[in-house]
Amino acid sequence: MLIGHHIQWGFLQRIAKSGQTPHALLFSGQNNLGKYKAALEFVKLLNCENSPKQEACHQCFSCLSFESQRHPDLLVIKPSSKEIKIDQIRDLQKFLSYSSQLAKTKAAIIDEAHCLNQEAQSCLLKCLEEPTGGAMIILITSQPEELFPTIRSRCEQIKFYPLAKEVISEALSVQQSNPRLAEIIDLTDGRPGLAISFLADNQLLESRLADFKMAEQLLAGGLTERMILIKNYYLSLAKNSSDDDEEASPDNSQVFGYINQFLENLLIFLRQALKKSLAAGQNSEALTKLAQNLRKTEDLKFLLINSNINKRLLLENLVINL
Numbered sequence: 002m003l004i005g006h007h008i009q010w011g012f013l014q015r016i017a018k019s020g021q022t023p024h025a026l027l028f029s030g031q032n033n034l035g036k037y038k039a040a041l042e043f044v045k046l047l048n049c050e051n052s053p054k055q056e057a058c059h060q061c062f063s064c065l066s067f068e069s070q071r072h073p074d075l076l077v078i079k080p081s082s083k084e085i086k087i088d089q090i091r092d093l094q095k096f097l098s099y100s101s102q103l104a105k106t107k108a109a110i111i112d113e114a115h116c117l118n119q120e121a122q123s124c125l126l127k128c129l130e131e132p133t134g135g136a137m138i139i140l141i142t143s144q145p146e147e148l149f150p151t152i153r154s155r156c157e158q159i160k161f162y163p164l165a166k167e168v169i170s171e172a173l174s175v176q177q178s179n180p181r182l183a184e185i186i187d188l189t190d191g192r193p194g195l196a197i198s199f200l201a202d203n204q205l206l207e208s209r210l211a212d213f214k215m216a217e218q219l220l221a222g223g224l225t226e227r228m229i230l231i232k233n234y235y236l237s238l239a240k241n242s243s244d245d246d247e248e249a250s251p252d253n254s255q256v257f258g259y260i261n262q263f264l265e266n267l268l269i270f271l272r273q274a275l276k277k278s279l280a281a282g283q284n285s286e287a288l289t290k291l292a293q294n295l296r297k298t299e300d301l302k303f304l305l306i307n308s309n310i311n312k313r314l315l316l317e318n319l320v321i322n323l
Contacts, residue, residue, distance in 0.1 A: 084116045208262070228321075301318065
C-alpha cells in the first residue's frame with residue numbers, strides 16, 4: 002500500500018493510462034517517504050493482467066511476481082558496499098538488451114542512485130541515450146544533485162515530500178492498534194516508511210529515542226559537556242563493534258552504520274526543532290543557529306558516506322561547531 006503522495010500517484014496513473022511510458026523516471030526526496038514503494042506499484046500497474054484500472058489488482062501472477070521481486074522482467078540494483086559499480090550497470094545493459102519474457106513493460110529500479118560512482122554514471126548515461134523499447138528505468142534518490150546533470154535531464158522527474166501526520170496516522174491506524182502509534186508518528190518527520198519500521202522493530206524505535214535524547218543534551222550543553230558526551234558515545238560504539246582493536250574501529254562497518262544513523266536522527270531532530278521554533282516565533286538568531294546546525298550536519302553526513310574520514314574526528318568536529 003502506498004501511503005499519501007496522491008499528486009505524484011495521480012501523475013503516474015495518467016502516464017499508465019496514456020500508454021506512453023517514459024524511458025526513464027527519477028524519483029527524488031528524503032529517505033523512507035515511499036519512493037521505492039511508488040516505483041514498484043507503478044511497475045505493477047503497468048503490467049497488471051486485469052487492467053485497465055487505476056490501481057493494480059495485487060492478485061494476478063504479474064502483480065504477485067513484481068511484489069515479491071521475482072519477476073523475470075524486473076531488475077533491482079542497490080549499492081554494493083557504499084556505491085553502485087560499473088559492473089552492476091553493465092548487468093543493466095544486458096538486461097535491457099533481452100526481449101521481455103512476460104511483462105508488457107520491463108523495468109529496472111536503481112535504488113539510492115546517488116551511490117552510482119562516476120564510471121557507473123557514465124555507463125548509465127549510454128543506456129539513457131540509447132533507449133530500448135518496452136523497457137523503463139526508475140532511479141530513486143535522496144540526493145539528485147549527485148547525479149550527472151545529463152542523467153537528470155534525460156529522466157522524467159517526480160519529487161516526493163514528507164507527509165502530514167494525519168495522513169500517516171489514518172493509513173496505519175487501519176492496520177495497527179499499537180498504543181504508541183501517535184508517539185511513533187511524531188518521531189518520523191513525515192516519513193511513513195520510518196513509522197512502519199518502528200512499528201515492526203521496537204529496538205529501532207528505542208534507538209531513535211536515545212539519539213533524540215543525546216541530540217537534546219548536545220544542543221543544551223557547553224563545549225566541554227558536548228566533547229565528553231561525544232567521546233563516551235564513540236567509545237561505546239567501539240566497544241560494541243565486532244572489532245576488538247579500538248584504533249581499527251573507525252573503519253568498522255557497524256560503527257559506520259551507527260554514526261550514519263545518529264547523524265540522520267540528528268537531522269530529523271534539528272528539523273523538528275526548527276519547525277517548533279518557527280511556530281513559536283523565536284528570534285532570528287536562534288533560527289539562524291538551528292539552520293546552520295542543519296547544514297553542518299548534512300555536510301558531515303555526506304562526508305561520512307563519501308570519504309574515508311576518521312569517524313571520531315568527524316563527531317568531534319560536529320560538536321565543536323554546534
